[in-house]
Amino acid sequence: MAKITYIQFDGSESVVDVKPGLTVMEGAVKNNVRGIDADCGGACACATCHVFVDEAWVGKVGDKSAMEESMLDFAENVQDNSRLSCQIKITEELDGLVVRLPESQH
Numbered sequence: 001m002a003k004i005t006y007i008q009f010d011g012s013e014s015v016v017d018v019k020p021g022l023t024v025m026e027g028a029v030k031n032n033v034r035g036i037d038a039d040c041g042g043a044c045a046c047a048t049c050h051v052f053v054d055e056a057w058v059g060k061v062g063d064k065s066a067m068e069e070s071m072l073d074f075a076e077n078v079q080d081n082s083r084l085s086c087q088i089k090i091t092e093e094l095d096g097l098v099v100r101l102p103e104s105q106h
Helices: 024-030 055-060 066-072
Strands: 002-007 013-018 050-053 082-084 098-100
Touching (some): 002 024, 013 024, 055 098
Parallel strands (some): 002 098
Antiparallel strands (some): 050 098
């Protein structure tokens, strides 16, 4: 299991255990984390699971695909560390990962 910390725009945190093989989005949905709607169910076809990856973890979560880059065009306030949480696959190496949710998803 990997502990993932989801930080809401208001600063409140949810720390959940997510099984390797699932995505950051699936971990949020299965644990009722506010702000991750995942309208498309993880198909990289919407931007309702947009997160900001903590700077310390950006290099560890993998690169954005071209499809993810294009879906991020639909998200608000996109930054260099913006990712779609449905595209970040959990591994043991991501134990401790911290992601922040944008204000638009509270």
